[in-house]
Structures are given as C-alpha cells and as structure tokens.
Amino acid sequence: KPDLLEESGCTICGILCPVAIMEDNRNYQHQMHLLTVTDKLVTRKERIRSSDPIETISGPVLAHDSKHICPECAISLQKGQAPDQALANGLWLGDVPNALQNLTLAEKFMIAKVRHNRCVVRVASGGSKMRANAVMFANPTPKIY
Numbered sequence: 001k002p003d004l005l006e007e008s009g010c011t012i013c014g015i016l017c018p019v020a021i022m023e024d025n026r027n028y029q030h031q032m033h034l035l036t037v038t039d040k041l042v043t044r045k046e047r048i049r050s051s052d053p054i055e056t057i058s059g060p061v062l063a064h065d066s067k068h069i070c071p072e073c074a075i076s077l078q079k080g081q082a083p084d085q086a087l088a089n090g091l092w093l094g095d096v097p098n099a100l101q102n103l104t105l106a107e108k109f110m111i112a113k114v115r116h117n118r119c120v121v122r123v124a125s126g127g128s129k130m131r132a133n134a135v136m137f138a139n140p141t142p143k144i145y
Contacts, residue, residue, distance in 0.1 A: 010070040012077075013085040014063050022068035031077040035060035035088040042090055046097065061088035 007016045011025045012035060036059060037043075043057040069077070076083035085091065100111070 008068050009063055009066045010068065010073055011062050011064075011066040012069055012073040012083055012087065014066075014087060014091075015070055015085065017068075017070040019068060022070055023074050025067055025069050028069060028074065028077050031080070032060040032062070034077065034080070034082045035062065035086055037061060037088050040090070042088060042092055043094070046094075061086070061092045063087065 004018065004020050006019045008019045008022060009016055010022070041054075041056060042061055045055045045057055047054070073083040073086070076086075082088055103111075
C-alpha cells in the first residue's frame with residue numbers, strides 16, 4: 001500500500017515520519033499554547049529592507065504546511081510539555097525565500113556559512129558508518145553587493 005510508505009513532516013518538529021503512524025494536528029489544538037514563545041526572539045517576519053522593523057510572528061511556532069504530528073511530539077503534548085525537538089525551541093528557520101530556492105551547487109557553496117567534513121567508511125553489510133567526529137569549518141563568506 002502506498003499509504004504505508006508516504007512520509008510527511010511533523011507540524012511541531014519538522015521531522016519526516018511515515019504518515020501511517022502520525023496523528024492529525026487538529027486533535028491537539030488545545031495544547032498549541034505550549035508552542036507559543038513570547039520571551040525570546042525565535043521567529044521573525046521577513047524584511048525587505050534593512051530599515052524595516054524587526055517583528056516577531058505571533059502564535060505557536062509550527063510548520064504550517066504540515067497537518068500531522070509525529071508520535072514523540074504527541075506524547076510530549078499529552079504530558080503538557082513542549083517537545084524537546086520543537087521548532088519553538090529555537091530550531092525554526094522559517095520558509096525558504098523564493099530567491100534561495102532552486103540554487104545551483106556553486107551558489108549553495110557561495111552562501112554557505114559552514115563547510116562540513118566527516119569520515120565515513122563502508123562496512124561489510126554494505127552500509128556506511130561514521131568513523132570519526134563530524135567536523136564543521138566556518139566558510140569565509142564574501143560580502144556580495
């Protein structure tokens with residue numbers, strides 16, 4: 001059945017899970033207040049000019065293009081707690097602006113702030129295994145005017 005293979009992102013944490021094990025987010029509307037952050041700047045409205053004021057987006061911090069909640073987030077909400085991996089914990093990046101969608105590989109490298117380096121080896125079962133720590137280096141990003 002294709003329904004068993006279909007995945008969707010969680011409304012609360014954004015993690016991909018099979019839709020078959022996820023719950024409808026309408027069942028948890030009365031607990032969404034747990035995902036509203038007022039004391040720190042987690043969300044920002046898009047600014048077109050640097051002179052535009054910095055404003056937060058009110059309401060719970062959610063991935064609005066999703067309609068499902070993963071089992072881990074559902075358990076946390078049932079306990080009356082915000083999930084550890086919730087976007088409301090400062091993990092929210094927002095929607096990708098149109099100008100940054102469909103970039104070429106060279107363009108992605110140009111705007112990347114971090115370069116990833118890791119040591120992965122092939123194991124006998126055909127999979128891969130991380131052999132050492134993942135290392136991330138700051139990229140010298142040029143100012144583009």
